[in-house]
Amino acid sequence: MKIAIIGAGASGLFLANMLYGKYDFTIFNNGKIGRKILASGNGRCNIANNNLDVSKYHNNQLVNKLLVNKDKVFDEFKRLKIYLKEDSEGRLYPISESSLSILNILSKNVIDNIVDIKVTKIDKKNGKYIINNMYSGYDKVIVGVGSISSVVDKDIYKFLDGINVKFNDFKPSLVGFKVKNKIKAISGVRSKCNVSLFNGNKLVHSEDGEVIFKDDGISGICVMNLSSYYAHLNNINKPYIKIDLLNGNKYDNLESVINPKLLEYISKNNINPNDFRLDIIDTYGFENSQVSKGGIDINSLNDDLSIKSDPNMYFMGEVIDVDGICGGYNLFFAFLSAVTVFEGLK
């Protein structure tokens, strides 16, 4: 059996390692391999999480089914000799704390199978796939091309023309928010607090964590997590972030509680420290987002991630309309979906 994998990112490389020595395969990749693996976890590669469950994902009906293969991902880490360590929040990293070490491990055996080609066309003739009118004879095509978050060339889905799948529009997720309020005076301040996203005065989601104030907006892990709920809103109606700088507590003196710059700002502007509201203009966009909501609709897929219209074509990773919050869940989904495809091939 001859297999074409499109994309040498997290899902493509992980799958390739499972195929290595067992199947004849070629990986078609546009440009630098594993670029997002390298960028992940601030270069430390937050690869998975010990608190893994479906609640960490949007569109989690599919994740729920795929989680039967969860242990197989960890078995594959062991087989590849990827040794992990856990931080206080269950996030798993390679012991080296280096994304490069993960990319080196995932690429070393399969590097010779990678060709640097942007796939723009996939045809099928006599039951075999032809890539870009040039590379032919493939029995299966497995697509792991990721999303348009943090990529320069966003015109990467041309090959989907003529393929019968539903593709949901992308929206940036795991990204900071631009706000209307003038907050330049507190740019650079970090504050551990409770943040809540409201849409039309309705609470959407709330989290504790560190907010990072910027010239024109806010960021930080808890804020990025709110953005993933924002990406899933159907009607956006005067959205705002409510920040409780006191985490639900009351103090008779705030000097040792709130960062002095921030305290000066809220005092000057008569802001209630339990209810500091920031009106959302927008997110910081795809360029700054870690993942995208959207992609191949999960209803177009069979349980083995082949498409209903063609059981020899599969999708895996972020190109599927599944996205997780921060904490290693998105890389894990890329690996989990790769394992699911592999199990289906057996």
Ligand SMILES: Cc1cc2nc3c(=O)[nH]c(=O)nc-3n(C[C@H](O)[C@H](O)[C@H](O)COP(=O)(O)OP(=O)(O)OC[C@H]3O[C@@H](n4cnc5c(N)ncnc54)[C@H](O)[C@@H]3O)c2cc1C
């Ligand atoms: C800055 C940043 C930090 C992140 N940190 C984390 C983290 O700590 N933990 C976590 O879980 N997730 C993190 N993520 C998200 C995670 O990296 C992605 O969800 C994951 O890499 C998706 O894997 P994938 O295989 O679906 O796609 P990718 O890893 O994006 O790989 C897709 C590959 O396909 C190639 N390609 C695209 N189109 C074509 C085409 N037409 N023809 C040929 N090749 C093509 C691309 O060049 C790329 O190599 C982060 C993302 C970013 C941007």
